[in-house]
Amino acid sequence: MVGIIAGIIQDGLIYGIMALGVYISLKILDFPDLSVDGSFPLGMAVTTYCILHGIQPYLCLIIAFAAGAAAGAVTGLLHVKLKIKDLLSGIITMTALYSINYTIVGKPNEFLSVDTATVFSVIPKNTPFGLYNYRYIIISFIIAVIVKKLLDWYLKTKSGFLLRAAGDNARLVVTTGKDPGKVKILGLALGNALVALSGALNLQYTRSFNVSAGTGTLVMGLAAVIIGTSVFGKIKHLTLTSGVLLGMIIYKGCISLAMLAGLEAKDTNMIVAVLFVITLVISRAKKKGGEQLC
Amino acid sequence: MLKLSGIYKTFNKSTVDEKVLFSGFDLSINKGEFVAVVGSNGSGKTTILNIISGDIAPDSGKIELNGEDITDKKNFVRAANIARVFQDPAAGTSPSMTIFENLSIADNKGGRFDLRRGLNYKRKDHYRELLSVLGMGLEDRLGTRAGALSGGQRQALALIMATMAKPSLLLLDEHTAALDPKSADIVMNLTDKLIHENSLTAIMVTHNLRYAVEYGTRSIMMHEGSIVLDVSGEKRNSLTIDDYLAKFNRISIECGN
Numbered sequence A: 001m002v003g004i005i006a007g008i009i010q011d012g013l014i015y016g017i018m019a020l021g022v023y024i025s026l027k028i029l030d031f032p033d034l035s036v037d038g039s040f041p042l043g044m045a046v047t048t049y050c051i052l053h054g055i056q057p058y059l060c061l062i063i064a065f066a067a068g069a070a071a072g073a074v075t076g077l078l079h080v081k082l083k084i085k086d087l088l089s090g091i092i093t094m095t096a097l098y099s100i101n102y103t104i105v106g107k108p109n110e111f112l113s114v115d116t117a118t119v120f121s122v123i124p125k126n127t128p129f130g131l132y133n134y135r136y137i138i139i140s141f142i143i144a145v146i147v148k149k150l151l152d153w154y155l156k157t158k159s160g161f162l163l164r165a166a167g168d169n170a171r172l173v174v175t176t177g178k179d180p181g182k183v184k185i186l187g188l189a190l191g192n193a194l195v196a197l198s199g200a201l202n203l204q205y206t207r208s209f210n211v212s213a214g215t216g217t218l219v220m221g222l223a224a225v226i227i228g229t230s231v232f233g234k235i236k237h238l239t240l241t242s243g244v245l246l247g248m249i250i251y252k253g254c255i256s257l258a259m260l261a262g263l264e265a266k267d268t269n270m271i272v273a274v275l276f277v278i279t280l281v282i283s284r285a286k287k288k289g290g291e292q293l294c
Numbered sequence B: 001m002l003k004l005s006g007i008y009k010t011f012n013k014s015t016v017d018e019k020v021l022f023s024g025f026d027l028s029i030n031k032g033e034f035v036a037v038v039g040s041n042g043s044g045k046t047t048i049l050n051i052i053s054g055d056i057a058p059d060s061g062k063i064e065l066n067g068e069d070i071t072d073k074k075n076f077v078r079a080a081n082i083a084r085v086f087q088d089p090a091a092g093t094s095p096s097m098t099i100f101e102n103l104s105i106a107d108n109k110g111g112r113f114d115l116r117r118g119l120n121y122k123r124k125d126h127y128r129e130l131l132s133v134l135g136m137g138l139e140d141r142l143g144t145r146a147g148a149l150s151g152g153q154r155q156a157l158a159l160i161m162a163t164m165a166k167p168s169l170l171l172l173d174e175h176t177a178a179l180d181p182k183s184a185d186i187v188m189n190l191t192d193k194l195i196h197e198n199s200l201t202a203i204m205v206t207h208n209l210r211y212a213v214e215y216g217t218r219s220i221m222m223h224e225g226s227i228v229l230d231v232s233g234e235k236r237n238s239l240t241i242d243d244y245l246a247k248f249n250r251i252s253i254e255c256g257n
Ligand SMILES: Nc1ncnc2c1ncn2[C@@H]1O[C@H](COP(=O)(O)OP(=O)(O)OP(=O)(O)O)[C@@H](O)[C@H]1O
Pocket: B011, B012, B019, B021, B039, B040, B041, B042, B043, B044, B045, B046, B047, B048
């Protein structure tokens, strides 16, 4: 039981970083960015390649982050410069990334042997208090919190202000003499960078790469963002970013429950779809209630 | 300071919906002028503001600001010198951000939006002072989201934000039209005050003829893409609301509506 709960929190933290990326594109920029379905496995592919080429595991995270940023920037450029619709821009990048990810790793599946060093290896076997057994959850927690704190900090900088204004009211960005298109590209780059970082961490945890691992990433992130902002959004002193991380943990918990209840892995996408509709309906109902109050 | 010459603009060219709006539109505005623009619906008031701000490109013609040709400049580049307040109170502020955050953004206009702290604590007292002039109690609500304010309050905030960086030209498009009469008067008074205090040059589109008579230094009446009345000084001061109405009616009859 403890193992299952630890597994849920573990997964929730790793995928929570992805949800923070989706939070930026979807909630802040109001951009349904499907390229995340490609940038999550991009993070995995880049990390697989880098680890197999002997690059330091933490450096791999940074390289994956940069690769994700590049992918997000491409989506942004397609949308802003070529005036392609938001959904379509994301689909194009996602489609291209499938080939790119395949090419990076060279095959559709790849595994890292159990003795390969990863970011979790900084807690060695002989660490006191049996911390070794909790190395995954400890490291994931530390990384997720650092990412969350950095994001909170960024959103309070002048650049972060502009990003928030761009999603809220692009006119205001124009008024301040800045190009809203550029701000959008920057935001999409940042969002996809976090998604790829999440993929990189996930790869080092599971040690297995699958070129199709990104399917459903956006919907999963969306569900966590909606759970996070609608369930935890009203709690004082809890930032929305913390809410999103918690949202992903809850989401992973629901999936685990469904599995315990006898559903199989092949059913998860169905559960995701159903859960997604439910959260959407709930959040819409809440909004309506709010409007009636006004 | 602002000079539009030979502006041509046709919407939906070579389609059944073709609409020739401007054919050789000229307008010159001197520094310090406060121009009130009136005119029937569809006469091209909003479009001309959009052409000045760079949101709509004319088919041909030239736009000069402070002696510089800005015809090919993008809207956000022109924004360095041109500020704008819209009819929709939601258009001038970021609703999910607080009053303090909104003011800090506007205050940083022309500056770098980098990784320094977004909130400008050094200027907080100055912001409070600007807000207290409104008499709306906003000075004690810096932490309130702009989206939670009433239309009049938001418009007043938008006006303060637009004039903060002392633009060379202020464009106002029916910026009191969405407000109740009392809020409209408050915002109009504030507008006049800010324009005077900062010696701004301004163009104000309004359907409120009383405002066109009481405020400003020059009046322009537009009809179907041309200027049909352009008065300032003594001549303008002698005009009453009824004179404007009479002119309106005469034009409408001449054009057969
Ligand atoms: N994007 C557009 N496409 C097609 N026609 C347009 C467009 N923008 C404006 N027009 C037309 O140009 C004319 C002038 O419109 P404009 O909005 O400038 O009028 P206005 O003087 O601001 O009117 P109002 O007093 O109603 O605000 C109208 O006939 C309008 O239908």
